[in-house]
Amino acid sequence: MFDAMRWLNEPPHWSVEDEALVVTTGNRTDFWRETFYDFVRDDGHFLGRDVTGDFTAQVTLAGQYETLYDQMGLMLRVDRNNWIKAGVEFTDGRPHLSCVVTRDFSDWSVVAAPDVGDDVTLRLTRHGSAVRVQFRTVGGDWRLLRLGYLPLPATCRVGVMACSPQRAGFTGRFSGFAVTGPISPDLHA
Structure with missing residues (x-):
């Protein structure tokens, strides 16, 4: 599953164990552009593959979140100016669901992770230039985290991506990563 993928900013430590990817981040890594902080960071760790047309990507996340902004999740990337990252991020003393949509400038939304358990399963679906990010509850229901626009070729x-903007050594485990055909565009089914 991870064999056909390649790194952007390979982390100092990573391995595949029992079909799961385990990543330990480098020092002060992130993906961010301009907004609020007035800096550009494009040195987070991203292991990706090319996909043509509409699709759904899914993964289950388990991380050792300890320090502000420790994060891991899915990433959809066109180039350094246009991308989405969505997953779990440590802020305000606990893990939150997080999504950043970047079209030259990054925006950031977070929400306390309701009813998701210790591991968090996310999926990201491309429907043309619309991108839907969802998370699965403990009960197995999919809930919308974000519906965003991104001009996509x-x-x-x-x-998958992992970052630790305030330190080195955040460790995360990605399991069940898969890219399939897109799910139904019906948001309320």
């Missing part, structure tokens, strides 16, 4: 890259 026919082929873009999708995969």
